[in-house]
Structures are given as C-alpha cells and as structure tokens.
Amino acid sequence: MKKLLTLTTGLVAIVLAGMIGVPAQAYEAGPVTGGGTIVGKVVFNDVVPTRKIIPNKDVEVCGGPREEPLIEVGTDKGVQNAVVYLVEVAKGKAWPAQGKTPELTNHKCRFEPEVQVIRAGPLDVVNDDPMLHNTHGYYGKRTAFNMALPNQGQRIPTELTRPGTVRIDCDAHGWMEGWIYVVDNPYYAITGADGKFTITDVPPGTYNLVAIQSLTGPLQQSVTVAAGKPTNLTVELKKQ
Structure with a gap:
C-alpha cells in the first residue's frame, strides 16, 4: 500500500524534543524476528528557491559569487540529502x-x-583549507561546539552526546552551513540523488517517521510496518 505524506502544522512533542537535543531512552539492540522494510521517496513539488552567495574574502579557495539552491531536487522531483x-x-x-x-x-x-x-x-572536525575556519555547531540556539582551526590539516575531536539536530556554520565564512542529525537508534536513511530511501529490519508495529530537510523543516507521520513486508511511502516536503 502506498501512502502520501504531507507536511503537518502541529508536530508532536517527541519530534520537537528530538530536534533540540533532549535525552532519549537507551536503545536495546538485538535480533529482529519478522522485520519489515520501509521503502520510499522524498519529493518536493514547489519552485526551488535559491540564495545568493557573495564571498567577501579567501575567494581563491572559496570561489566567487554564485546562486545555490536551498533544496537539491532532481528532474523527477526527488530530494537529495533529506534525512528520514x-x-x-x-x-x-x-x-x-x-x-x-x-x-x-x-x-x-x-x-x-x-x-x-x-x-x-x-x-572529528577537520580543516582542509589553507586559512582559518571557525566551525560552530548548535543544538537550537545552544552551542554544541565552537572551535578555531587556523591551520590546514588541523583536526580537533569533539563529542555530540545528545540526540537532535545540530546546525553547523563558520564564524569566518558566514555562508557556510551544514547539518548533523544525531540519532538514538539505527533506523535512519539519507536520500540519494533520486530522493529514494530504504529502512530495513524494522520490528512489526506502528512508529512515528520523521523526514527533514533544512528548507522545509521536519515532517512527521505515523507509519505501520507489517512482518516481512515492505511499506511504500511517497513523502512530500513543502516550504514552511
């Protein structure tokens, strides 16, 4: 059975908690009997917005002015680098x-x-460039780590000990942005260039599934997994 997921305006508390790094119950790993599979595709049917990037320094490494999409969408509307x-x-x-x-x-x-x-x-946070980067990670507005890396080849270890979304920027190059999703269980996937994903060995039952991308924010939906069977989903992201 194929289900169409659309953006909900009222996300349940657990989803919001997961985004800001609230401690979660310890996950118990073990054999799965009669596990099912979630197979799906994440799509975006709206016009793809872009942002103008105008580097004001280090252009020999950073490149010149350019337009970049805020969401990576293929010709078939599949979304790349969405997390499910x-x-x-x-x-x-x-x-x-x-x-x-x-x-x-x-x-x-x-x-x-x-x-x-x-x-x-x-x-590990690494600087591959021949100039200073100041890499700054946040759980919401709270700093997760903040480190200066002035030297090429420099590597600094840190830890992300809480589940949730960590937004990354560079205090020296304001257009840089990245995302780390810290999870408390192994049931996750990142979509490929075609927007498709697969989550395997899911114990039979009903779950909250979250799809997230930086432009659209989180989408959550209840999904039921049957023993030994695939559950097929098309997840439609929309602008906030």
Whole structure:
C-alpha cells in the first residue's frame, strides 16, 4: 500500500524534543524476528528557491559569487540529502559496524559532508583549507561546539552526546552551513540523488517517521510496518 505524506502544522512533542537535543531512552539492540522494510521517496513539488552567495574574502579557495539552491531536487522531483528516521524506537536491529570516527571537513569553504547522520558520540572536525575556519555547531540556539582551526590539516575531536539536530556554520565564512542529525537508534536513511530511501529490519508495529530537510523543516507521520513486508511511502516536503 502506498501512502502520501504531507507536511503537518502541529508536530508532536517527541519530534520537537528530538530536534533540540533532549535525552532519549537507551536503545536495546538485538535480533529482529519478522522485520519489515520501509521503502520510499522524498519529493518536493514547489519552485526551488535559491540564495545568493557573495564571498567577501579567501575567494581563491572559496570561489566567487554564485546562486545555490536551498533544496537539491532532481528532474523527477526527488530530494537529495533529506534525512528520514524513526523516533522512539525502544529496541531493534544492531547499529552498523563502527568504522572510523565520523568527520566534518571544511573543504573549499564548504562542509563535507553537508548532511550526515551519526550515532551520539565522537566527531572529528577537520580543516582542509589553507586559512582559518571557525566551525560552530548548535543544538537550537545552544552551542554544541565552537572551535578555531587556523591551520590546514588541523583536526580537533569533539563529542555530540545528545540526540537532535545540530546546525553547523563558520564564524569566518558566514555562508557556510551544514547539518548533523544525531540519532538514538539505527533506523535512519539519507536520500540519494533520486530522493529514494530504504529502512530495513524494522520490528512489526506502528512508529512515528520523521523526514527533514533544512528548507522545509521536519515532517512527521505515523507509519505501520507489517512482518516481512515492505511499506511504500511517497513523502512530500513543502516550504514552511
């Protein structure tokens, strides 16, 4: 069955709590019996707005004036780099195998990756440019970290210990912006260039699913997952 999700004006308290970094109940990882799959696509059908970027310094690295879209939309209306995740999942599949520490890299006056999802824990902030960046992360209006990186190749470790949305900017280059979504369970996905996503091994039941992108903000919807079956969704984002 295919469901169309549209933006709701009154998001439930748990979604808002997740955005500002409220502590969550500990997640219990273990075997999943009869898990289902959420398969979907995130779309944006409105006109894509843009912003004018006019670097006022370090243009040899940062580049010149340009227009950039506020949301990345393909020809088929699929949204790239939207994050989709389930909230208030008490137990389920194991976390992905832990590789190297997640990184946020200042590269040519951009954050790479621009959007990422991480488990609460360590993060390395890296400067790949030959000049000062001051990388500043916020949970809402509260500072999560604030660090000067004056040297190329510099790496500073930090930790994001609370679930929620962390907006990143650079105090030295005001147009730079990135997003880190800190999650408390492994049921999440980032959409590809076609806007599609898949969340696997979901224990049967009903959940709150959130889709979020920086222009549109969060969208939440109840979704029911049946044992051993796919649940197909088309998630339509709208401007706030």
